Amino acid sequence: MRILAFAASLRKGSYNQKLVAVVAEMLRGIGADVDLAEFRDFDMPLYDYDLQTAEGLPPGAEAMRKRIEAASALVIGSPEYNYSIPGILKNAIDWISRARPMPWRGRSIYLVSASPGAIGGIRGLWQTRIPLEGCGALVFPDMFALAHADKAFDADGALTDAGARERLQNQVTGFYRLAEAVAPLCCGEETPRKQEITRALEEESRIQPPSKGGE
Numbered sequence: 472m473r474i475l476a477f478a479a480s481l482r483k484g485s486y487n488q489k490l491v492a493v494v495a496e497m498l499r500g501i502g503a504d505v506d507l508a509e510f511r512d513f514d515m516p517l518y519d520y521d522l523q524t525a526e527g528l529p530p531g532a533e534a535m536r537k538r539i540e541a542a543s544a545l546v547i548g549s550p551e552y553n554y555s556i557p558g559i560l561k562n563a564i565d566w567i568s569r570a571r572p573m574p575w576r577g578r579s580i581y582l583v584s585a586s587p588g589a590i591g592g593i594r595g596l597w598q599t600r601i602p603l604e605g606c607g608a609l610v611f612p613d614m615f616a617l618a619h620a621d622k623a624f625d626a627d628g629a630l631t632d633a634g635a636r637e638r639l640q641n642q643v644t645g646f647y648r649l650a651e652a653v654a655p656l657c658c659g660e661e662t663p664r665k666q667e668i669t670r671a672l673e674e675e676s677r678i679q680p681p682s683k684g685g686e
């Protein structure tokens with residue numbers, strides 16, 4: 472199963488990108504085909520309805536849409552900014568939400584965060600669930616927040632704490648198994664069952680006008 476993984480940080484040496492790389496390796500170890508991306512691949516302007524109406528999705532959002540659609544599941548590493556979701560991630564979620572069919576819908580998503588602080592960014596992840604679930608994504612119940620991230624990695628990018636590694640591996644395995652189980656129903660071929668599930672997950676897209684660009 473193909474999984475798109477990226478961190479919502481543009482910072483060189485991003486702790487969230489390091490954490491996502493660790494998750495990607497764990498997923499590969501249990502058989503996943505991981506597309507490890509960088510947020511710079513998805514450079515996009517602030518959401519602008521007029522721009523969308525005139526030109527459709529901008530190239531960076533279009534690139535993200537294609538990579539999401541090529542995957543059945545995602546791993547998103549997100550910093551916590553002021554107790555919440557960072558603007559660049561919310562902006563990307565908003566652009567992508569204008570494409571039809573809604574790319575987020577039915578895709579399993581595992582959320583992780585890393586912060587030099589003592590809480591690890593979990594408050595931001597709770598905020599991040601809201602727009603993703605509103606768009607019909609299947610956000611995995613468990614989330615992983617890495618505290619003291621500035622001291623958590625060795626020179627090779629591995630997590631130094633064995634307990635954290637074990638907890639992460641357990642969550643990653645649980646996520647992969649569940650995503651694998653639902654992918655044929657939610658991301659597979661067009662079947663009557665998939666159409667029924669799609670209808671049940673499409674509340675948010677019904678209240679939004681269709682995209683001019685992503686159809």
Ligand SMILES: Cc1cc2nc3c(=O)[nH]c(=O)nc-3n(C[C@H](O)[C@H](O)[C@H](O)COP(=O)(O)O)c2cc1C
Pocket residue numbers: 478480481482484485486487488550551552553554555585586587588589590591592
């Ligand atoms: C605008 C801004 C707000 C931040 N707010 C928080 C916060 O609420 N909680 C937290 O743990 N860290 C916060 N931080 C610190 C980030 O966790 C830290 O910069 C981290 O390295 C960002 O992730 P990255 O390394 O993947 O870029 C904030 C940083 C910035 C720039």
